Amino acid sequence: MTKYGGWRNRKLIDFFIHFASTVFTRYKEKVKYWMTFNEINNQVNFSESLCPFTNSGILYSPEEDLNEREQIMYQAVHYELVASALAVQTGKLINPEFNIGCMIAMCPIYPLTCAPNDMMMATKAMHRRYWFTDVHARGYYPQHMLNYFARKGFNLDITPDDNAILARGCVDFIGFSYYMSFTTQFSPDNPQLDYVEPRDLVSNPYIDTSEWGWQIDPAGLRYSLNWFWDHFQLPLFIVENGFGAVDQRQADGTVNDHYRIDYFSSHIREMKKAVVEDGVDLIGYTPWGCIDLVSAGTGEMKKRYGMIYVDKDNEGKGTLERIRKASFYWYRDLIANNGENI
Template sequence: MKLKTDFLWGGAVAANQCEGAYLEDQKGLSPMDILPSAQYGRKEAMYHPELALKKDYGYYPSHGAIDFYHRYKEDLALMEELGIKAFRTSISWARIFPEGEGEPNEAGLQFYDNLFDECKKRHMEPVVTICHFDTPLALTKKYGGWENRVLINLYLNYCSLLFKRFGKKVKYWITFNEINMITHIPFFGGGMLTEDIENVSQIAYQAAHHQLVASALAVKMAHECKEELLVGCMLAAGSFYPYSCNPQDVWEAVEKNQESYLFIDVQVRGKYPSYAQRIWKEKRVSLKMEAGDEEILRCNPVDYIAFSYYSSRLAGVSPEISGKTADGNAIHTLRNPHLDITPWGRQIDPLGLRITMNDLYDRYQKPLFIVENGLGAADKIESDGTINDDYRIAYTRDHIEAMKAAVEDGVDCLGYLSWSCIDLVSAGTGEMEKRYGFIYVDRDNNGNGTLERRKKKSFYWYKKVIESNGEMMD
């Protein structure tokens, strides 16, 4: 079975990881703008943003990033040469509404008008995330982030403007990036401060409910604005395996998968799953709903399921595995002894993508869209100027083959967007040297470099993959 002729091959970025220009043209502050890079204390700031609001860490990688704000034409020209058909990016809420509310900033709107025009000029379909870990910092300070229900209407005001302004240029929308991450990193996912909060789960699940209501209403709004608009949810995916056939390990994996699927159950099926009550009881969560919330969720399911996949995950309670962990993209996972692992601790499991896709499609029967998949690695420029990233080619090839196998299994997949088409700032570590792109950007972890763009070996390989619609993989 071959991929559909209109399969969307492409790449993905996020505004807060590539644009830079963090205060230019009246832009307001975003969460990433107060986070330093790894060597300056990013982990502390991510999980204790109260400190980041008070402390000067010296260097903030998002402030300049790769300067996509000024170089987007150059970058999109390279992506056109690469042959990508879909370009995923996000809109910075604080670039449109510097305070998160009030009057919109025309300079910010014009930037995205120009960006989407350039995409269309270069025959690329924009795929736009409305909120990609990017709740304006002003809304954190004034309202406490998404724990406060007032953010629903502020978000919808933002969405209304986007759909009206860009609805003729953007067909594919995603309401929230990796919505399940809100229970793992509340500051990223919901703009919330957790200092002195006795039960973080209470505010995280309450904030998630507000986002789920907002997402459903955004779907309704988009469809009323223009019937052709397609709105998806997004999951930080990667199925949990049980460590062994010990029934306790199997059940631990079931519970971990349910914690992630809870959000997508609501966005696709229109209601909270039966197991939600058990999760809330175990985490001492008392969810507050308003009259009409359940009907809003029921009547406005998403059109497709977007997801990121970097690795599978592993769960279990057997004592011999205690303490053996790996990087699970902020989600706790045990170390799988059957998988290779990157220097940054990410386990490599291409078959896990096929498993995850089958899990999702069997569960929901909605089109899937892989909007993030890639390898973070330290690239070396050779003396002749080349960058021979065969490891990235091998990783991407193996995952595309797994995706194609899932399609043969009967999974409906809209497209594959590599994270990332160009080097950018890592969300988790704030590094530049943890590189994901097919295009190299000359900038280091301390912000030094010329910002020169350079094609890697993987650039030419991915170009052939796209030209052949996934048939030429050597």
């Protein structure tokens, strides 16, 4: 980050391919499914520092205004998309049986009302947050993004050779995380419907939220599966889905996280509908997560996602003892019968 500026720098493409070639070669007989960049689209939230840093190793300077930050983000993303396409090609040369996918953070964006301007704002928001998938899956930029770059005056380093690489490096499947949905609304102050996150997000009155304000929306997972399938007709893989909560140990030492079981149950039922009723090609599901760890988003230990409790608090105090929660036993039984009892 200090020497090269993170993914601002085209040189990182070569570094990434060196890394990818190394792990592809090392694990070519052990690993079948791969994903190139984790939740690559989260950095669409360029107005805050966290996601550009965690996605692309970008440290903004105080002199860079929001317009400059946005252009820097899109340039970094382009280099990452080229690196992803090259990694797909490289992996196939090492083992043609590899399945190489992308990984998208999916939070479907609903209109607050059925007012036409709200509907159009939601459409533009989905464009802005999920165009990454178009490039991964189709091998070229959607026209609405090229038009947007031109209108904003972004002079991005995108070469004809880059475009040829993108076309040859499409992914085999779409991996995505799903935790919640978003909602947006038209504002007269934004006549061009330029979606900026989190500025343009509003509360959904029909959905409950977690202690951290995350929307609990099982039907949104079914919607997301259908949206991806309708747009791209590629196999889908839910690689993250879970519920962050404060878990309390009982007097007998157990953790009865029935709320997490409720979350998983409701989401898996909607997932099943997408497969059985809607015909979505879903190849896998992995929950987040198996064990408690520090939340990447908030830096807290008390925001727990695991099915295994870890005795550690926000101040680092605790024994690190592991305790199976109620959700552990529930999920063990669920996967033993492949979800037949859901």
